[in-house]
Amino acid sequence: MVAIKPGHAGGGNVGSRDNRMTKVLLIEDDGETAEEITAELADRGFEVAWSSDGLDGLAQARDLRPDAMIVDRLLPGMDGLTVIESLRKEQVRTPVLVLSALGAVDDRVRGLRMGGDDYLTKPFAVVELVARIEALLRRPPETRETKLRVGQLELDLIERTAKRGERKIDLLPREFRLLEYMMRRSDQLLTRAMLLEEVWNYKFVPATNLVDVHMGRVRHKVDGPDDAPMIHNVRGAGFILRAVS
Amino acid sequence: MQFIRSNTFRWAAGLATLFAAFVTILFGLIYFKIDDYLIARSDRMVTTQVDFLASLPPDRLMEALDDRLGQDSRGVHFAGIFDTRGNRLAGNVARLPADLAANTGVKSVRMARLDGRDADAPWVRAVARSLDQGRVLVIGRNVDETREISRVVGGALALGLLPAFCFWLLAGAWLSIRAQNRVEEVNRRVQRIVAGDLRERLPHREIDEPFSRLAAIVNGMLDELETTINALAGVGNDIAHDLRTPLTRARLALERGRTNATSLEQLQEAADKAIAGIDQSLSIVTALLRLAEIENSRRSSAFGNVELGEMLREVCDIYEPIAEDKQVSLGVGATATLYVRGDRDLLLEALANLVDNAIKFTPHHGKVELALLRGEGEIILRVTDTGPGISEQDREVVLRRFYRSDKNRNTPGVGLGLNLVSAIAKLHGFRLIIHAGPGGRVEIVCPDAPVSRG
Numbered sequence: 001m002v003a004i005k006p007g008h009a010g011g012g013n014v015g016s017r018d019n020r021m022t023k024v025l026l027i028e029d030d031g032e033t034a035e036e037i038t039a040e041l042a043d044r045g046f047e048v049a050w051s052s053d054g055l056d057g058l059a060q061a062r063d064l065r066p067d068a069m070i071v072d073r074l075l076p077g078m079d080g081l082t083v084i085e086s087l088r089k090e091q092v093r094t095p096v097l098v099l100s101a102l103g104a105v106d107d108r109v110r111g112l113r114m115g116g117d118d119y120l121t122k123p124f125a126v127v128e129l130v131a132r133i134e135a136l137l138r139r140p141p142e143t144r145e146t147k148l149r150v151g152q153l154e155l156d157l158i159e160r161t162a163k164r165g166e167r168k169i170d171l172l173p174r175e176f177r178l179l180e181y182m183m184r185r186s187d188q189l190l191t192r193a194m195l196l197e198e199v200w201n202y203k204f205v206p207a208t209n210l211v212d213v214h215m216g217r218v219r220h221k222v223d224g225p226d227d228a229p230m231i232h233n234v235r236g237a238g239f240i241l242r243a244v245s
Numbered sequence: 246m247q248f249i250r251s252n253t254f255r256w257a258a259g260l261a262t263l264f265a266a267f268v269t270i271l272f273g274l275i276y277f278k279i280d281d282y283l284i285a286r287s288d289r290m291v292t293t294q295v296d297f298l299a300s301l302p303p304d305r306l307m308e309a310l311d312d313r314l315g316q317d318s319r320g321v322h323f324a325g326i327f328d329t330r331g332n333r334l335a336g337n338v339a340r341l342p343a344d345l346a347a348n349t350g351v352k353s354v355r356m357a358r359l360d361g362r363d364a365d366a367p368w369v370r371a372v373a374r375s376l377d378q379g380r381v382l383v384i385g386r387n388v389d390e391t392r393e394i395s396r397v398v399g400g401a402l403a404l405g406l407l408p409a410f411c412f413w414l415l416a417g418a419w420l421s422i423r424a425q426n427r428v429e430e431v432n433r434r435v436q437r438i439v440a441g442d443l444r445e446r447l448p449h450r451e452i453d454e455p456f457s458r459l460a461a462i463v464n465g466m467l468d469e470l471e472t473t474i475n476a477l478a479g480v481g482n483d484i485a486h487d488l489r490t491p492l493t494r495a496r497l498a499l500e501r502g503r504t505n506a507t508s509l510e511q512l513q514e515a516a517d518k519a520i521a522g523i524d525q526s527l528s529i530v531t532a533l534l535r536l537a538e539i540e541n542s543r544r545s546s547a548f549g550n551v552e553l554g555e556m557l558r559e560v561c562d563i564y565e566p567i568a569e570d571k572q573v574s575l576g577v578g579a580t581a582t583l584y585v586r587g588d589r590d591l592l593l594e595a596l597a598n599l600v601d602n603a604i605k606f607t608p609h610h611g612k613v614e615l616a617l618l619r620g621e622g623e624i625i626l627r628v629t630d631t632g633p634g635i636s637e638q639d640r641e642v643v644l645r646r647f648y649r650s651d652k653n654r655n656t657p658g659v660g661l662g663l664n665l666v667s668a669i670a671k672l673h674g675f676r677l678i679i680h681a682g683p684g685g686r687v688e689i690v691c692p693d694a695p696v697s698r699g
Contacts, residue, residue: 121531123527174562174563210563210564213570216566217566236520
């Protein structure tokens with residue numbers, strides 16, 4: 001395991017990746033929460049605009065054209081989901097992360113997830129929030145590629161085979177899905193909750209730590225005893241797949 | 246006089262009025278029938294007499310006329326003979342009534358007696374007949390009798406109806422006051438219940454009467470509520486306890502870190518411990534909210550056809566590595582392709598919880614098996630394990646929130662797993678059956694309703 005400081009889990013200042021600051025609009029009525037999120041995102045090189053009200057937030061979203069938005073569900077003025085629906089009607093496709101104290105997974109929230117947006121229940125860990133924002137910003141492009149490659153690791157989506165260099169790797173179907181998801185999002189921090197939702201399609205958090213057990217197996221297969229590790233465990237946060245430099 | 250506005254009293258008063266009207270109409274009808282009958286009888290008598298008298302020879306006529314009037318003690322008979330100019334020749338009639346034509350039918354006329362005054366000349370049913378030499382014979386009968394009958398009828402009516410009407414009103418008032426008193430009594434007791442005295446009950450008698458039945462129903466409901474609320478209070482204590490433990494740990498870690506830590510690493514270690522404690526509390530809150538969400542939802546809108554065999558294999562597939570790590574063998578026994586109506590996510594969650602539990606409590610080298618069976622009119626999802634199982638006395642309490650058998654206190658987990666499974670089963674109308682040990686055996690029993698394959 002490589003010790004990576006949680007503060008730099010995403011691999012440096014991801015916010016300023018293209019010589020341009022990534023703009024994030026935060027619409028959240030609780031000042032203290034907003035301050036914490038803003039500080040955390042600013043540390044990671046994001047440019048953060050904050051609005052504490054639904055209507056004002058909607059106006060700012062139109063003016064600023066942010067790269068991503070973080071929206072609280074219950075807001076004064078106009079509720080968060082309505083803000084998003086209004087923007088979508090205007091063909092604004094900015095990815096949104098919805099924050100809510102309501103855990104209820106109702107139909108509107110299902111709709112959000114289908115539309116490529118994300119939903120996070122309060123209270124949350126800051127690492128989780130940042131990981132999800134990064135995932136939204138770096139949505140993998142739709143490719144017709146039938147082979148995925150990260151460093152020496154290669155995954156054949158048609159043959160359902162994997163190999164690292166010349167070494168073949170035998171994977172069970174679910175392990176294959178897990179590795180595929182990780183390879184599409186290499187160099188990104190993937191939290192346990194994200195993996196549960198995307199790979200296992202779980203809408204709940206099981207009592208036993210499923211992800212760790214499955215990940216342990218995949219890691220054992222991918223990182224052989226003589227290989228430099230590719231799958232890294234970030235303590236208290238999640239996992240990263242990274243090519244050996 | 247509040248009872249006058251009460252519904253019971255109004256109904257009673259209304260019915261009494263209706264009854265009185267009905268009786269009055271009945272008496273009126275009887276009166277008119279009798280009146281008709283008496284008039285017809287008088288008419289027949291008058292006609293018979295006039296026919297008889299007119300057929301007598303003149304000398305016998307006078308005699309018969311006097312005879313007849315002489316026998317009339319009640320003074321109801323009228324008779325007279327008049328000449329062509331209307332002068333009275335015999336009889337007790339003062340003068341010939343102008344509107345009585347000879348040789349027509351019987352009709353009602355006012356007819357004065359010789360000894361009476363014109364003013365109170367009574368109404369008489371009379372008939373006139375022409376005799377020889379232009380004379381006219383008049384025979385009449387007083388029908389004032391019928392008025393007397395009407396007086397008797399009216400008197401009887403008043404005598405019977407008035408007390409009856411009063412009785413009805415009194416009965417109405419009594420019933421109404423009685424009902425009102427009972428409502429008042431119920432209201433007083435309900436106020437006490439609202440104020441928090443849950444042991445209070447509504448008054449009811451042992452007789453089969455709507456009011457008592459209602460009270461018995463409400464009392465039954467109150468019993469149920471009291472039990473639930475007491476149980477909730479217990480749950481509140483359990484929650485407080487289970488939340489406090491990790492929070493206390495977090496607080497201690499923070500406090501010790503603040504006082505004793507001399508390096509960043511030590512501080513971070515303290516913070517990590519604190520975060521772990523807080524996360525534990527949060528997971529309890531999350532589990533509770535989820536339970537409440539399922540218990541309160543009627544998510545039948547998300548119901549579809551769920552293939553259970555495939556779901557079983559999926560759960561097995563997910564938990565296989567975990568079981569292997571614990572050196573527990575996990576396998577699917579009997580399966581079939583069976584469908585039920587339900588929410589796939591929730592059913593998966595329930596089954597995953599059961600398997601999770603089974604693996605957790607099964608010792609090394611033990612065995613957990615899933616099976617899908619078709620019973621009689623039902624489908625059974627069964628999870629068996631070779632763990633300690635659930636003892637007879639624990640079967641009830643295991644469904645209580647936060648219950649964890651004392652010997653398992655040190656096994657990680659929130660202790661709401663079976664509650665959640667039970668809530669999900671209930672939402673679907675399925676049954677959760679926990680069999681007694683040794684060895685764990687838990688079943689979700691679904692009624693085998695025909696499901697359209699789609």
